[in-house]
Amino acid sequence: MKKNKPKFKQIIDAAVIVIAENGYHASQVSKIAKKAGVADGTIYLYFKNKEDILVSVFEERMGQFIDQIISSINKQENANQKLLTLIEMHFRQLSEDHHLAIVTQLELRQSDSTLRLQINKELKPYLTVIDTIIKEGIEEKLFRDELNLPLVRQMIFGTLDETVTNWVMKERKYDLVKQAHSVHALLTNGISVE
Amino acid sequence: MKKNKPKFKQIIDAAVIVIAENGYHASQVSKIAKKAGVADGTIYLYFKNKEDILVSVFEERMGQFIDQIISSINKQENANQKLLTLIEMHFRQLSEDHHLAIVTQLELRQSDSTLRLQINKELKPYLTVIDTIIKEGIEEKLFRDELNLPLVRQMIFGTLDETVTNWVMKERKYDLVKQAHSVHALLTNGISVE
Amino acid sequence: MKKNKPKFKQIIDAAVIVIAENGYHASQVSKIAKKAGVADGTIYLYFKNKEDILVSVFEERMGQFIDQIISSINKQENANQKLLTLIEMHFRQLSEDHHLAIVTQLELRQSDSTLRLQINKELKPYLTVIDTIIKEGIEEKLFRDELNLPLVRQMIFGTLDETVTNWVMKERKYDLVKQAHSVHALLTNGISVE
Amino acid sequence: MKKNKPKFKQIIDAAVIVIAENGYHASQVSKIAKKAGVADGTIYLYFKNKEDILVSVFEERMGQFIDQIISSINKQENANQKLLTLIEMHFRQLSEDHHLAIVTQLELRQSDSTLRLQINKELKPYLTVIDTIIKEGIEEKLFRDELNLPLVRQMIFGTLDETVTNWVMKERKYDLVKQAHSVHALLTNGISVE
DNA sequence: GATGAATGAGGCTTCATTCAT
DNA sequence: TATGAATGAAGCCTCATTCAT
Numbered sequence: 001m002k003k004n005k006p007k008f009k010q011i012i013d014a015a016v017i018v019i020a021e022n023g024y025h026a027s028q029v030s031k032i033a034k035k036a037g038v039a040d041g042t043i044y045l046y047f048k049n050k051e052d053i054l055v056s057v058f059e060e061r062m063g064q065f066i067d068q069i070i071s072s073i074n075k076q077e078n079a080n081q082k083l084l085t086l087i088e089m090h091f092r093q094l095s096e097d098h099h100l101a102i103v104t105q106l107e108l109r110q111s112d113s114t115l116r117l118q119i120n121k122e123l124k125p126y127l128t129v130i131d132t133i134i135k136e137g138i139e140e141k142l143f144r145d146e147l148n149l150p151l152v153r154q155m156i157f158g159t160l161d162e163t164v165t166n167w168v169m170k171e172r173k174y175d176l177v178k179q180a181h182s183v184h185a186l187l188t189n190g191i192s193v194e
Numbered sequence: 195m196k197k198n199k200p201k202f203k204q205i206i207d208a209a210v211i212v213i214a215e216n217g218y219h220a221s222q223v224s225k226i227a228k229k230a231g232v233a234d235g236t237i238y239l240y241f242k243n244k245e246d247i248l249v250s251v252f253e254e255r256m257g258q259f260i261d262q263i264i265s266s267i268n269k270q271e272n273a274n275q276k277l278l279t280l281i282e283m284h285f286r287q288l289s290e291d292h293h294l295a296i297v298t299q300l301e302l303r304q305s306d307s308t309l310r311l312q313i314n315k316e317l318k319p320y321l322t323v324i325d326t327i328i329k330e331g332i333e334e335k336l337f338r339d340e341l342n343l344p345l346v347r348q349m350i351f352g353t354l355d356e357t358v359t360n361w362v363m364k365e366r367k368y369d370l371v372k373q374a375h376s377v378h379a380l381l382t383n384g385i386s387v388e
Numbered sequence: 389m390k391k392n393k394p395k396f397k398q399i400i401d402a403a404v405i406v407i408a409e410n411g412y413h414a415s416q417v418s419k420i421a422k423k424a425g426v427a428d429g430t431i432y433l434y435f436k437n438k439e440d441i442l443v444s445v446f447e448e449r450m451g452q453f454i455d456q457i458i459s460s461i462n463k464q465e466n467a468n469q470k471l472l473t474l475i476e477m478h479f480r481q482l483s484e485d486h487h488l489a490i491v492t493q494l495e496l497r498q499s500d501s502t503l504r505l506q507i508n509k510e511l512k513p514y515l516t517v518i519d520t521i522i523k524e525g526i527e528e529k530l531f532r533d534e535l536n537l538p539l540v541r542q543m544i545f546g547t548l549d550e551t552v553t554n555w556v557m558k559e560r561k562y563d564l565v566k567q568a569h570s571v572h573a574l575l576t577n578g579i580s581v582e
Numbered sequence: 583m584k585k586n587k588p589k590f591k592q593i594i595d596a597a598v599i600v601i602a603e604n605g606y607h608a609s610q611v612s613k614i615a616k617k618a619g620v621a622d623g624t625i626y627l628y629f630k631n632k633e634d635i636l637v638s639v640f641e642e643r644m645g646q647f648i649d650q651i652i653s654s655i656n657k658q659e660n661a662n663q664k665l666l667t668l669i670e671m672h673f674r675q676l677s678e679d680h681h682l683a684i685v686t687q688l689e690l691r692q693s694d695s696t697l698r699l700q701i702n703k704e705l706k707p708y709l710t711v712i713d714t715i716i717k718e719g720i721e722e723k724l725f726r727d728e729l730n731l732p733l734v735r736q737m738i739f740g741t742l743d744e745t746v747t748n749w750v751m752k753e754r755k756y757d758l759v760k761q762a763h764s765v766h767a768l769l770t771n772g773i774s775v776e
Numbered sequence: 777g778a779t780g781a782a783t784g785a786g787g788c789t790t791c792a793t794t795c796a797t
Numbered sequence: 798t799a800t801g802a803a804t805g806a807a808g809c810c811t812c813a814t815t816c817a818t
Contacts, residue, residue, distance in 0.1 A: 007781095028808060039783045044810065080386075110304045120363075134385070143385045148376050154360055155353040155380050162352025163345070169314070182342050186349050190384030191328070191337045192274075223792060224801095233800040235794080244792065395802095416787060427804045432789065468774075498692045508751070522773070531773045536764050542748055543741040543768050550740025551733070557702070570730050574737050578772030579716070579725045580662075611813060612780095621779040623815080632813065 003060075008046050011036045012060050015053050020099035024107040029053075054108065055118045061100055062122045065093055070129060079137030080188065083156075086133065087187075088180040090160050095176045098168075105165045130156050143188075156187055202240050205230045206254050209247050214293035218301040223247075248302065249312045255294055256316045259287055264323060273331030274382065277350075280327065281381075282374040284354050289370045292362075299359045324350055337382075350381055391448075396434050399424045400448050403441050408487035412495040417441075442496065443506045449488055450510045453481055458517060467525030468576065471544075474521065475575075476568040478548050483564045486556075493553045518544055531576075544575055590628050593618045594642050597635050602681035606689040611635075636690065637700045643682055644704045647675055652711060661719030662770065665738075668715065669769075670762040672742050677758045680750075687747045712738055725770075738769055 014036035019027045029050050033040045047053045069089045076082045094101040108119060130153050137143035163183060167176045208230035213221045223244055227234045241247045263283045270276045288295040302313065324347050331337035357377060361370045402424035407415045417438050421428045435441045457477040464470040482489040496507060518541050525531035551571060555564045596618035601609045611632055615622045629635045651671045658664045676683040690701065712735050719725035725734075745765060749758045 029810080030808080040785095040809090041783055041811080042781085045781070050809070106310070116300075137385070144383075147380075147385060148373075150360070151357070151373060151376055151380060152385055154356045155349070155377070155385075158352035158354075158356025159349040160352070162348045162355065166344070166348055179342075179345060182345050183349070186341075186345060186384070188384045188386040189338075190380070190382045191331070191341060191346055191349075192382040222790090227801095234792090234802095235800055236798085238793070239798070417789085418787080428788090428806095429790080429804055430802085433802070438788065494698070504688075525773070532771075535768075535773060536761075538748070539745070539761060539764055539768060540773055542744045543737070543765070543773075546740035546742070546744025547737040548740070550736045550743065554732070554736055567730075567733060570733050571737070574729075574733060574772070576772045576774040577726075578768070578770045579719070579729060579734055579737075580770040610811090615780095622781095622813090623779055624777085626814070627777070 007038060011043060011046055012057055015057050016099050016103055019107050020102040024110040051115055054115055058119050058122045066126050068093060079133050079140055079142050082133045084184045087184050091176045091180050094164055098172055101168050105168045127153055159183060159187060201232060205237060205240060206251055209251050210293050210297055213301045214296040218304040245309050248309055252313050252316045260320050262287060273327050273334055273336050276327045278378045281354060281378050282371060285370045285374050288358055292366055295362050299362045321347055353377060353381060395426060399431060399434055400445055403445050404487050404491055407495045408490040412498040439503055442503055446507050446510045454514050456481060467521050467528055467530050470521045472572045475548060475572050476565060479564045479568050482552055486560055489556050493556045515541055547571060547575060589620060593625060593628060594639055597639050598681050598685055601689045602684040606692040633697050636697055640701050640704045648708050650675060661715050661722050661724050664715045666766045669742060669766050670759060673758045673762050676746055680754055683750050687750045709735055709739060741765060741769060
């Protein structure tokens with residue numbers, strides 16, 4: 001299994017940094033190889049082509065990202081706590097790896113539709129986690145039971161995504177994690193008085 | 195002023211269609227020229243370079259988009275009505291011009307960071323409109339007064355954006371405008387019971 | 389029609405010389421472009437890809453080659469005369485354009501099967517001319533009537549081809565055209581006494 | 583002597599099959615190694631480089647090919663019989679090893695001039711055998727004594743070669759060996775009446 | 777002797793942009 | 798103004814060969 005060889009991770013890590021620093025379009029394979037400390041050709045022993053590197057970046061990192069969130073959520077008692085934890089973990093992980101944040105929020109969105117399709121597939125488990133929390137919340141009578149599931153999911157994911165993107169574009173000048181509670185409050189209580 | 199000459203608009207319109215139909219990366223200048231019915235070189239009499247076409251697409255169309263929303267909002271009495279109108283108009287306009295929806299939600303995001311910076315500039319007035327509504331809502335005691343303005347704006351814009359993107363990616367198979375009320379309810383009342 | 393533009397012929401001519409001088413595998417597109425006095429990209433305004441240049445070389449030159457032979461043959465009275473003329477013209481034309489001789493006898497045979505298939509298509513009319521002469525000869529009772537047509541064609545073409553290849557590989561140190569009569573005699577009378 | 587080690591022959595045999603099945607250009611060293619059941623690097627313990635494999639293919643197989651023909655010819659009484667035997671053996675051997683036929687008639691001709699030079703050297707003994715038969719035939723007064731030796735040799739070899747190539751390209755759908763007599767008759771008696 | 781992971785040079789092609797007409 | 802033929806820079810990928818084990 002190629003994924004367990006050290007060079008596989010070396011190249012993935014190099015790719016994240018190179019893309020974050022140079023932008024998606026200026027990230028030539030040769031630049032990634034150099035940063036990873038391998039020859040250009042070596043890349044192709046581990047990846048089918050350039051696109052495959054990018055998909056793998058997402059697979060590897062998004063996989064970890066979601067696994068972390070799920071394991072944290074499982075320690076929580078109810079849907080409200082779980083939602084808060086999801087938000088905190090989402091913000092924390094991207095805060096702690098700003099290269100990854102730049103890549104996921106800005107650079108990878110420049111990829112063409114074939115790649116974006118792959119990326120959406122990777123994203124699906126995350127959306128499923130959100131769905132599960134909402135359904136639990138409804139069962140626990142914490143959330144309103146007439147909620148339109150896809151709409152709520154879009155609100156939650158859209159809000160988190162937009163918040164992180166803004167933070168990245170403002171060059172990460174403020175503490176993203178600290179906003180988790182407010183975002184949670186907004187999503188649960190809305191903006192209306194009472 | 196070049197903007198008032200007929201070929202300027204011809205080229206912008208052609209660009210929207212070509213990008214929507216072919217995707218950002220397969221939209222060569224020559225293809226846009228052909229669709230616009232002009233020679234390749236003519237493009238450069240009206241636009242500095244390819245990026246300039248794309249920025250102009252956004253300037254022109256986003257300008258109209260926002261103007262429409264503002265004029266509709268101004269007929270509304272309070273912040274709640276205005277927010278609902280904004281959502282409806284946002285959804286309606288993109289529903290009615292699906293080429294534009296594809297371009298704004300999917301294709302233009304593939305542009306590089308320079309272009310995206312420009313696009314964000316064009317987006318600013320829209321975000322300001324949202325801010326204004328929120329502030330009005332607080333003054334009118336319709337919205338909670340401890341709201342974090344940027345956060346609320348991100349929630350609103352993030353939710354609308356994600357909702358439209360999902361609709362585009364699902365190939366516009368359902369009625370987006372019909373979702374305006376539910377989205378409005380979610381944003382104002384949150385998801386919690388009570 | 390691209391074939392009538394001067395650059396089309398310029399590039400074909402350059403390709404013949406570059407391939408003859410450098411060999412098939414060392415004939416980069418950039419080298420052909422340079423010899424033709426055009427930019428690399430210009431090649432692709434006239435040819436689909438590199439292979440298309442080579443097919444066109446054959447189409448153009450082989451077309452002329454065969455046309456010349458046919459028009460000369462038509463002035464001859466009987467099949468025997470026609471066969472002699474075909475041999476003479478075959479030898480003469482390749483003698484007079486040694487670049488073309490090198491390309492057809494040595495370099496173009498290195499092409500891959502896709503290209504060789506195309507080349508064989510171009511060659512077909514020539515083989516048909518040979519067939520026609522043989523059939524005429526039989527009708528005129530000059531040639532034996534139990535002849536196996538494909539076999540005779542293979543003997544004639546194989547002999548001419550091998551003779552020219554040998555001459556090219558011996559670096560054209562002797563007069564090829566002078567051998568036409570002997571070759572004709574061999575083919576018609578065989579090698580046996582009586 | 584490396585030639586006597588089993589892996590040497592293993593690799594040669596693998597090369598013939600791989601080239602026949604994949605074509606010259608798609609026959610990477612790694613593919614030959616795999617088919618031979620050795621590691622890529624092992625190839626280089628037995629052959630100087632890739633070209634050396636191909637030259638060796640010819641050396642080994644052509645050597646056998648010619649030896650077979652010579653030993654068959656020596657059993658014949660006169661030049662006429664010998665020529666017929668040569669033709670039969672030439673056709674029979676390639677008929678019986680169609681991989682070799684594909685490689686010699688089609689694929690190896692794609693090699694570059696350096697390699698073809700080597701191949702021609704291997705071919706020389708065969709041409710010498712032909713020459714010897716012709717000279718014998720003249721001495722035996724079976725063949726005309728004013729024959730131009732190189733020319734006759736080119737006719738014989740060219741005819742055989744073209745005949746086999748046609749048979750290979752027609753995907754070996756007819757019996758090549760059965761044509762030996764007709765080809766022999768053509769070469770000895772020519773095509774003319776009387 | 778045998779392995780196979782690693783190397784890195786090399787070339788075809790696209791397409792935004794220019795400029796002579 | 799308008800044209801469109803011509804330009805030429807730039808990058809992904811393959812595969813013969815090496816060499817540490």
